[in-house]
Amino acid sequence: MVAGNYIYMDNAATSCPKPKEVIDAVCHHLSTLSANPGRSAHSLSLEASRALFNARQTVADFFGAVNSRNIIFTLNVTEALNLAIYGILSRGDHVVTTSMEHNSVMRPLRHLESEGVIDLSVIPSHTDGSVDMDGVAKSVRPGKTRILAVNHASNVTGTIADIKALSDIKGKALLLVDAAQTAGCLPINLQGMGVDLLAFTGHKALLGPQGTGGLVISKGAEQIMPIKRGGTGSNSEFEQQPDFLPDRLESGTANGCGIAGLARGIEIIKALGIENIRSHEKKLTEIMLEGLKKIRRVRVYGPLDPDRQVAVVSINIEGMSPSDVGYALDRSFNICVRTGLHCAPSAHRTIGSFPQGTVRLSMGLYNTEDDVEKTIDALTWIAEHG
Amino acid sequence: MTVFVFYSIHDVMKAEQVINASGIAIDIIPVPKQISSDCGMAISLKIEDKERLEDLLAACDIAIKGVYRRISSKEWITDYKKS
Numbered sequence: 001m002v003a004g005n006y007i008y009m010d011n012a013a014t015s016c017p018k019p020k021e022v023i024d025a026v027c028h029h030l031s032t033l034s035a036n037p038g039r040s041a042h043s044l045s046l047e048a049s050r051a052l053f054n055a056r057q058t059v060a061d062f063f064g065a066v067n068s069r070n071i072i073f074t075l076n077v078t079e080a081l082n083l084a085i086y087g088i089l090s091r092g093d094h095v096v097t098t099s100m101e102h103n104s105v106m107r108p109l110r111h112l113e114s115e116g117v118i119d120l121s122v123i124p125s126h127t128d129g130s131v132d133m134d135g136v137a138k139s140v141r142p143g144k145t146r147i148l149a150v151n152h153a154s155n156v157t158g159t160i161a162d163i164k165a166l167s168d169i170k171g172k173a174l175l176l177v178d179a180a181q182t183a184g185c186l187p188i189n190l191q192g193m194g195v196d197l198l199a200f201t202g203h204k205a206l207l208g209p210q211g212t213g214g215l216v217i218s219k220g221a222e223q224i225m226p227i228k229r230g231g232t233g234s235n236s237e238f239e240q241q242p243d244f245l246p247d248r249l250e251s252g253t254a255n256g257c258g259i260a261g262l263a264r265g266i267e268i269i270k271a272l273g274i275e276n277i278r279s280h281e282k283k284l285t286e287i288m289l290e291g292l293k294k295i296r297r298v299r300v301y302g303p304l305d306p307d308r309q310v311a312v313v314s315i316n317i318e319g320m321s322p323s324d325v326g327y328a329l330d331r332s333f334n335i336c337v338r339t340g341l342h343c344a345p346s347a348h349r350t351i352g353s354f355p356q357g358t359v360r361l362s363m364g365l366y367n368t369e370d371d372v373e374k375t376i377d378a379l380t381w382i383a384e385h386g
Numbered sequence: 387m388t389v390f391v392f393y394s395i396h397d398v399m400k401a402e403q404v405i406n407a408s409g410i411a412i413d414i415i416p417v418p419k420q421i422s423s424d425c426g427m428a429i430s431l432k433i434e435d436k437e438r439l440e441d442l443l444a445a446c447d448i449a450i451k452g453v454y455r456r457i458s459s460k461e462w463i464t465d466y467k468k469s
């Protein structure tokens with residue numbers, strides 16, 4: 001879809017445009033429900049509490065969580081990942097992760113490693129971005145490995161990880177999944193997939209506003225400790241943090257209007273059917289990959305297979321820097337893409353595009369086949385003239 | 387009047403949802419001062435409906451923190467409470 005006069009190919013960063021229903025839900029909340037949820041029992045506060053509760057239920061149903069109290073709302077997936085990592089790990093724990101992780105996983109883990117708190121094994125992934133399953137299986141130390149942290153799909157190559165298979169080899173470790181690139185465009189079921197902790201962000205394929213996200217906690221990971229403490233509305237007579245969920249992990253007034261928008265985004269996805277969204281995005285990916293093959297001087301990274309990736313395609317044009325390609329796409333063709341390292345330097349080392357990075361074309365629900373064809377035409381022109 | 391107190395606002399909201407489907411008439415009120423200094427909310431209902439509500443909450447796995455009964459405008463007695 002053209003957002004204004006632009007073709008938006010940066011959905012892996014944030015989905016755009018937002019559906020009108022989401023905008024309306026945010027506005028409705030701001031104009032009628034903006035009392036403080038859970039802090040008082042007057043009618044307007046109750047309405048705000050109900051809205052927050054309903055949103056929690058919507059998220060819980062969507063991801064197949066055991067109970068809606070196991071949904072912890074956060075600002076984004078970065079905060080959810082920090083909560084999982086700092087809330088679970090303690091001195092002496094071992095953690096296994098992959099070289100394809102975003103800095104929102106890598107930096108907290110590297111921090112704990114440099115502080116001498118954890119022992120970290122980063123398993124190099126294959127050059128198409130796929131997980132080295134043998135490498136992971138061999139690195140898991142029985143009784144020692146506390147977390148296995150992986151992304152469900154890479155934000156650089158789109159490569160989808162087999163979460164169920166990872167769950168089978170994690171041993172007693174908790175499987176922490178960064179679903180930033182998949183929540184809203186691939187089916188996710190916590191129990192069916194054997195996920196212990198699922199971190200998601202609201203502003204990408206879930207179609208919600210920025211400043212929304214969360215952590216979904218399975219029964220087996222409920223012992224997670226808070227990283228923030230403060231007012232929760234419940235148990236105000238005590239100076240200690242409540243020990244029950246969601247209050248233990250959620251302090252301070254929530255992003256009520258944002259969460260209302262997120263819940264509406266999820267309802268839209270449910271109504272459309274996630275399988276239909278997936279096939280639409282697969283089709284766009286297929287057209288993109290086919291078109292790119294025909295352009296001389298273009299190198300495409302990743303699995304090159306719509307079945308094995310989400311609608312994220314990273315490329316480079318031989319002899320040109322990614323930023324020059326991105327600039328030309330934007331200024332000459334009104335096509336918005338993201339270039340560079342995408343907050344994942346280790347992933348670019350893995351696929352062989354460090355330090356210059358790549359040009360990332362990422363499609364979403366509202367892109368059309370025409371958008372993809374125009375992008376291919378533009379890239380063809382740039383490759384010939386650039 | 388009987389008042390049910392819960393551990394979290396989330397549980398009150400969940401209780402309200404299942405109660406609405408059951409037809410029991412309730413009100414959500416600020417937790418009375420005599421019961422607790424909590425700034426949160428509680429569910430009040432007619433004494434006759436107390437056992438029905440207990441059964442319903444047990445069936446839905448919603449924990450009750452305490453049940454209280456009002457015997458005069460200022461006096462409450464505790465049916466039971468958990469820590």
Ligand SMILES: Cc1ncc(COP(=O)(O)O)c(C=O)c1O
Binds near residue numbers: 077078151153202
């Ligand atoms: C795989 C992955 N993890 C984490 C993030 C961070 O997302 P957010 O900025 O919403 O926390 C992103 C997106 O930027 C991502 O693609």
